[in-house]
Amino acid sequence: MKHVIATIGAAALAMALVLPGANAAEEEGEQHTVHYPLKKPVEQDWSFAGPFGKYDKGQLQRGFKVYANVCSACHSLKRVAFRDFHELGYSEEEVDAIAAGYDVEDGPNADGEMFTRPGLPTDYFPSPYENEEQAKVANNGAIPPDFSLIAKARGVERGFPLFVFDVFTQYAEGGPDYIYSLLTGYGEEPAEHVVVPDGLYYNPHFGSGVALAMAQPLYGDDVEYDDGTPATIEQEAKDVAAFLMWAAEPHMTERKEMGFRVMLFLIIFAAFLYLAKKQVWSRVDH
Numbered sequence: 258m259k260h261v262i263a264t265i266g267a268a269a270l271a272m273a274l275v276l277p278g279a280n281a282a283e284e285e286g287e288q289h290t291v292h293y294p295l296k297k298p299v300e301q302d303w304s305f306a307g308p309f310g311k312y313d314k315g316q317l318q319r320g321f322k323v324y325a326n327v328c329s330a331c332h333s334l335k336r337v338a339f340r341d342f343h344e345l346g347y348s349e350e351e352v353d354a355i356a357a358g359y360d361v362e363d364g365p366n367a368d369g370e371m372f373t374r375p376g377l378p379t380d381y382f383p384s385p386y387e388n389e390e391q392a393k394v395a396n397n398g399a400i401p402p403d404f405s406l407i408a409k410a411r412g413v414e415r416g417f418p419l420f421v422f423d424v425f426t427q428y429a430e431g432g433p434d435y436i437y438s439l440l441t442g443y444g445e446e447p448a449e450h451v452v453v454p455d456g457l458y459y460n461p462h463f464g465s466g467v468a469l470a471m472a473q474p475l476y477g478d479d480v481e482y483d484d485g486t487p488a489t490i491e492q493e494a495k496d497v498a499a500f501l502m503w504a505a506e507p508h509m510t511e512r513k514e515m516g517f518r519v520m521l522f523l524i525i526f527a528a529f530l531y532l533a534k535k536q537v538w539s540r541v542d543h
């Protein structure tokens with residue numbers, strides 16, 4: 258028995274001596290794992306951040322304009338209906354007009370054929386492509402992702418210690434920060450060791466590689482804002498990111514209000530429970 262233990266001990270010792278050597282050899286070969294994105298998202302101030310955050314309707318309307326004029330050429334928004342735009346502060350007539358501005362496929366008619374008609378408030382946003390294959394062909398093999406949930410689907414791992422602080426600061430704007438940074442992150446020259454594949458565009462803020470299949474979509478002055486806000490690239494990127502957050506979570510404001518009320522209720526309830534407990538146990542000798 259002693260021999261066995263001694264042998265195992267010797268083997269463990271030998272491994273402990275050999276393994277660090279092996280690691281050192283690997284490091285010399287410069288096999289570093291690269292983490293994407295190359296650059297962390299740039300944090301922005303959002304009106305909807307924090308426990309009392311609210312959407313800024315003016316900003317959402319501007320963001321919608323950017324989406325409608327630029328992004329909707331490639332990206333669908335399948336889960337948002339025109340009638341939802343009431344929440345952006347548009348009137349009945351304005352929503353009707355927005356919907357009517359799109360052609361929607363309907364049918365079949367009495368002859369069994371599909372037909373297109375102007376959109377109604379109850380319709381969902383039409384997709385720019387007939388199907389995924391068409392989207393792929395038009396975009397160099399990459400499908401532009403649907404926008405309905407993108408602001409919640411993207412985000413960058415924050416790592417220690419930030420994710421600990423996030424619990425207290427209630428940071429939940431990783432998606433819009435990521436989208437903002439991606440849209441404003443083009444234009445830099447890649448470092449020498451970075452190889453950009455053909456047909457892709459370098460962007461250090463892209464979360465899954467050094468480059469993506471989307472060319473820079475915004476340059477500034479891509480739209481003219483109705484409220485006179487200067488349409489800089491930063492402004493447009495921020496507005497469209499806020500709009501996408503709304504699309505992904507339209508009832509965020511209600512959720513936060515409800516959360517606050519529940520916390521308030523629990524605090525008051527806890528105080529009453531404490532008083533009740535004191536009352537119940539007051540006649541018992543300690």
Ligand code: HEC
Pocket residue numbers: 323324327328329330331332396399400401402407411436439440463464465468469470471472474475497
């Ligand atoms: C010409 C077509 C085109 C336009 C216009 C366009 N995109 Fe894209 N977008 C793409 C394609 C293609 C991809 C997929 C890229 C990939 O995965 O390599 C993409 C991907 C994305 C992604 C996901 C990136 C990721 O992390 O996977 C976001 C976010 C995005 N686009 C936002 C926008 C916004 C916002 C606009 C409007 C301001 C816009 N796009 C306009 C084609 C387009």
